[in-house]
Amino acid sequence: MAAETEQHGERADQIRDYIDRIPPLSTTVTKVLEVCNRPNTSANDLNKIISFDPVLTGRVLRLINSSFYSLPEQVSSLTRAIIMLGINTVKNLALSTAVARTINAMQSQQLLPSDQFWTHSLTVGLTAKALAARTGVDDRAHDDFFVAGLLHDLGKMPLLQCFAADYASALQTAREQQIPLYRAEEQMFGFHHGWVGQEIGERWKLSSTICECMGGHHDVSKGPRESQGVVATVALANSFACHESIGFAGDSFPDSEQMSQALQFLKLAPADMEQLKQTVQPELEKAQAFIKVL
Amino acid sequence: MNPDPDIIVKFWGVRGSIPCPGPTTVRYGGNTPSIEVRFPKEGNRLVILDAGSGIRELGLNLMATQLPKGPIQADIFLSHTHWDHIQGFPFFTPIFVPSTTLKVWGARTHDSEGLDQTMGDQMSYRYFPIRGVELAARIEYLHLQEGQVDLGDGIILHTHYLNHPVLCLGYRFEYRGKVLCTSFDTEPYRNLFCTDPNDPDYDAAVAREAESAVREQNEAADRFMTGADLVVYDAQYTQAEYEAGKLGWGHTPMEYACRAGVRNQVKSLALFHHDPLRTDQHLDELALKHCEPGAYGPTEIFFAKEGMSVVI
Structure with a gap:
């Protein structure tokens, strides 16, 4: 057991080392480079292209919230970040992040294809935003729900990149035993992508709500009461994307118990989710058309 | 002239972007930003704002007038690390004197890079014959964030992030009820997003949301200078120049600066960071337009000149 804990500790250290080097999803890289290399990139295009990539969104928010910026209130909106940092700073940040690559990207891409992962993340973001509107959340907070949904699975990337072979085994276990992926991750690593996601959120100084969504979207009941609504929304959006098989982030057998819990918490019925599809699908298609790589 | 000043401000460099010496800039000066601030009631404590090319002559002056009386000690506050605000540092002679003690304050420009590295890089061997680490003076680099610092001797410093294409700080010194404030390099926040409902974007x-972020940021910038005795404000462009291609360059149209000074009950407003293309004659003409008493309101407005002193 001691040896196992030690191994977990080493893995956790490797993950922490990797967090600062996470590259954006290759799905969006071409478009990011194209948009940012234009001499007169518009704020709207910049906002759109960044908001479609969980890593880039996280990095821009990280820059504005990081310790040297030390603003009194954390910024969780990309629009606000662009106003405060200016187009050029954000553009250069996106460019420098977009050109970063990892050596084993090829191997990990076969395990969890980037375009599928991207579609899943975006669907969860869009669904969380639509759910926020459906459950009467204040208009001004809708974007926070989108960002929380978009980033929820970011914790999978370091696991995938640092331990591709072990992650392949975890994916296989989930498939063979028909269990949620996070359980298979737990068996393999002693922790799951929620912990890694929370670690990313804290290191990048993202808002506490986003951190809790990254950490708690597989355990709605944990976490502070004030963020349970947004965590439940993201958990439900995640279950929805998995059940509907829109995109793929490795989870073929999501926790159905959790979906019921989240529905109950948000006082929604399964039929409400059917209606959501009509809102989310056209938004997703618009995003796909913008990226034009799918 | 105040016979018992609490703060004395002297401009050693008032030009933006690049030094521009020559016959057309003799009266206002061609050196890039550097301002000497003295607190006569605190042993004439020395604070220097920015290390543009103007700091070279300030350094020579310190060598001649202060060093014979004792070691040079100063706090240097950098607004940001663009060239025109740091390029004079390698030519600031006191850095080569072993008895000199300097504290260099500023924002960390890059996440992974300290101010010492950013400043030191311009004294790497490929750019300058003496390396930063070889300087004789004792130099301490201190990183600032937005907030408040007690500088001792009753001097309280407030810092505020400005709107410039790199992390840039405005400074507000409060001392014995007097306030000196700097706001350069900066430009008013504006909505960068499409506001035309007919545009497909x-x-x-x-x-x-962008509109509300802009409003809040501009209000915070206003609050930062409210009630100051002297504000040194970026005024690189005229409104017409600004609108004709300088939006987003991180500098303020002088008309906006003047209105902001009046709006925020500033006593004196020094228009600063003159464009390198601005000649003495042109500045005189602009002064007639913008600096006449009452042109905008009760605030006294003037274009800063190299060698000019203001007592507070």
């Missing part, structure tokens, strides 16, 4: 929620 228009997104109502984004446009609305």
Whole structure:
């Protein structure tokens, strides 16, 4: 057991080392480079292209919230970040992040294809935003729900990149035993992508709500009461994307118990989710058309 | 002239972007930003704002007038690390004197890079014959964030992030009820997002949020200078120049600066960071337009000149 804990500790250290080097999803890289290399990139295009990539969104928010910026209130909106940092700073940040690559990207891409992962993340973001509107959340907070949904699975990337072979085994276990992926991750690593996601959120100084969504979207009941609504929304959006098989982030057998819990918490019925599809699908298609790589 | 000043401010460099010496800049000066601030009631404590090319002559002056009386000690506050605000540092002679003690304050420009590295890089061997680490003076680099610092001797410093294409700080010194404030290099925040509902890119929620972010940022910038005795404000462009291609360059149209000074009950406003293309004659003409008493309101407005002193 001691040896196992030690191994977990080493893995956790490797993950922490990797967090600062996470590259954006290759799905969006071409478009990011194209948009940012234009001499007169518009704020709207910049906002759109960044908001479609969980890593880039996280990095821009990280820059504005990081310790040297030390603003009194954390910024969780990309629009606000662009106003405060200016187009050029954000553009250069996106460019420098977009050109970063990892050596084993090829191997990990076969395990969890980037375009599928991207579609899943975006669907969860869009669904969380639509759910926020459906459950009467204040208009001004809708974007926070989108960002929380978009980033929820970011914790999978370091696991995938640092331990591709072990992650392949975890994916296989989930498939063979028909269990949620996070359980298979737990068996393999002693922790799951929620912990890694929370670690990313804290290191990048993202808002506490986003951190809790990254950490708690597989355990709605944990976490502070004030963020349970947004965590439940993201958990439900995640279950929805998995059940509907829109995109793929490795989870073929999501926790159905959790979906019921989240529905109950948000006082929604399964039929409400059917209606959501009509809102989310056209938004997703618009995003796909913008990226034009799918 | 105040016979018992609490703060004395002297401009050693008032030009933006690049030094521009020559016959057309003799009266206002061609050196890039550097301002000497003295607190006569605190042993004539020395604070220097920015290390543009103007700091070279300030350094020579310190060598001649201060060093014979004792070691040179100063706090240097950098607004940011663009060239025109740091290029004079390698030519600031006191850095080569072993008895000199300097504290260099500023924002960390890059996440992974300290101010010492950013400043030291311009004294790497490829750019300058003496390396930063070889300087004789004792130099301490201190990183600032937005907030408040007690500088001792009753001097309280407030810092505020400005709107410039790199992390840039405005400074507000409060001492014995007097306030000196700097706001350069900066430009008013504006909505960068599409606001035309007929444009296919228009997104109502984004446009609305951007609008509220802009309003809040501009209000915070206003509050920062409210009630100051002297504000040294970026005024690189005229409104017409600004609108004709300088939006987003991180500098303020002078008309906006003047209105901001009046709006925020500033006593004196020094228009600063003159464009390198601005000649003495042109500045005189602009002064007639903008600096006549009452042109904008009760605030006294003037274009800063090299060698000019202001007592507070």
